[in-house]
Amino acid sequence: MRRKVEIRGGGIAALCCARLLATRGLDIRYSTLSGTTGPTLLINGSTQKLMCDVFQTEPADLFAGSVIVKKRVVLWGGADKRVELPHFGMVVDESTLVRRLAQRTPFRSEESSTPDWVIYASAKAVTEQKFRFGSRVATLTSVQLANAGSDSCWMESLDEGWLFLVPVGIGTGSLISVGAGPERLLAGSRLVTQQITHINKIGNQVPSSPAILEHLSGSDWLACGSAGVRFDPICGEGAGHAVREAILASAVIRSASGIGGFKSVLNHYESRVLGGFLRHLNLCKQFYESGSDGAWWRAEAKSLAVGAEWVTRRLMNVSTSRYRLAGFDLELAHAV
Ligand SMILES: Cc1cc2nc3c(=O)[nH]c(=O)nc-3n(C[C@H](O)[C@H](O)[C@H](O)COP(=O)(O)OP(=O)(O)OC[C@H]3O[C@@H](n4cnc5c(N)ncnc54)[C@H](O)[C@@H]3O)c2cc1C
Incomplete structure (x- = not known):
């Protein structure tokens, strides 16, 4: 061998x-x-x-x-x-x-x-x-969550792309936005935006x-x-x-x-x-x-x-x- x-x-x-x-x-x-x-x-x-x-x-x-x-x-x-x-x-x-x-x-x-x-x-x-x-890319963003102890993740499609949010710790979450940046997609969101109180940091874009x-x-x-x-x-x-x-x-x-x-x-x-x-x-x-x-x-x-x-x-x-x-x-x- x-x-x-x-x-x-x-x-x-x-x-x-x-x-x-x-x-x-x-x-x-x-x-x-x-x-x-x-x-x-x-x-x-x-x-x-x-x-x-x-x-x-x-x-x-x-x-x-x-x-x-x-x-x-x-x-x-x-x-x-x-x-x-x-x-x-x-x-x-x-x-x-x-x-x-x-x-x-x-x-x-x-x-x-x-x-x-x-x-x-x-x-x-x-x-x-x-x-x-x-040709899509993903942007990773750290956010503050409205519900500190949530055991859900959230997924939403919008005209220009999609959002996925997952809790990472007490009161914090990780948001993926694909198709457009997080702020633009959150502006049209009906579900994910309700879970977020604050954007902490917008990270890099990665090919997705x-x-x-x-x-x-x-x-x-x-x-x-x-x-x-x-x-x-x-x-x-x-x-x-x-x-x-x-x-x-x-x-x-x-x-x-x-x-x-x-x-x-x-x-x-x-x-x-x-x-x-x-x-x-x-x-x-x-x-x-x-x-x-x-x-x-x-x-x-x-x-x-x-x-x-x-x-x-x-x-x-x-x-x-x-x-x-x-x-x-x-x-x-x-x-x-
Ligand atoms: C935004 C995003 C979210 C993800 N979420 C999940 C998830 O929730 N669950 C899950 O099972 N998998 C997820 N993945 C996939 C997961 O990260 C990779 O499939 C896994 O790490 C591959 O392991 P590897 O040893 O081959 O990685 P390596 O090649 O060692 O890669 C290490 C990191 O680099 C990233 N990467 C790979 N190719 C590229 C590239 N061309 N440019 C930039 N970065 C690159 C990988 O995604 C990984 O994070 C996600 C990937 C991305 C990009």
Whole structure:
């Protein structure tokens, strides 16, 4: 087996790969790439469980001190009434979560010899994704909340974009505005604006439309997490995808010189990641087709349709996979 793996990144995907490979005896090096200063994340129940399985720990440990969100309140597509849906999510600052994951990944070789594999596991480790489906950016804003002890998050569509608000601590919240800046969207808001008493600080803009690299792997490398595929925060599943891709990437690397050879398992990796990205694009399309019939929404929905066609064409060039994941290991799905 090719045993030396260099992981370029220090975020969720990188640390999951490092943990999974090191605990199986591979020689791991990873870098922090100037650290992660990401957004506030709302981590759903299935992603919490997956992270705890990878790091052999409990939610109370990884998400200590997090606000628990139990309800999602939505006002979408010009509806007269808000809809309230049950939800279960933990709110955590991405840098806090990454620090806790890093504390549970104590494996780091100082060896400088050439690696057998490189995993590109941070957006900073690759040049900008070539294929981007939409032009939207997100602005992150810290706000004061009207209700100090709220256990809800709020989501609202407006003619020029959408807002998502989540409580982060007693009386404070994190607001994402996409399509236009927070002040402009809050001026037309009927739901989210009622939850906010004051804007504390308007942060930077970050790209938020889905994007993907032209190729996700080569004979001695893989792209994992936002290095390979970036997800629209509208679905709140980016961290979950990063963990799932890391599990798959680690299983593929461990199997590459065994069952079926590396070309075959890398093909499996491409097909699974592309399949996940296609499902994400179709889910996003439902949000953008129903948010409003304004020009911005129509243009973003059209870009997503173009993306879904592009991924479908690429999937046609990837042969049918013969593998499946059993826990964290890859196995042949059927005899060939
Ligand atoms: C505004 C916003 C809100 C999000 N909210 C949630 C959420 O509530 N729940 C959830 O599960 N996921 C959310 N995500 C996605 C989540 O942050 C990433 O999917 C996850 O951090 C990927 O892990 P990684 O190890 O691949 O990241 P890395 O590549 O190590 O990235 C670290 C940080 O950089 C950001 N980033 C990635 N690509 C770029 C880029 N091209 N330009 C600028 N920044 C970039 C990532 O979002 C992440 O915050 C959100 C992303 C954004 C941008």
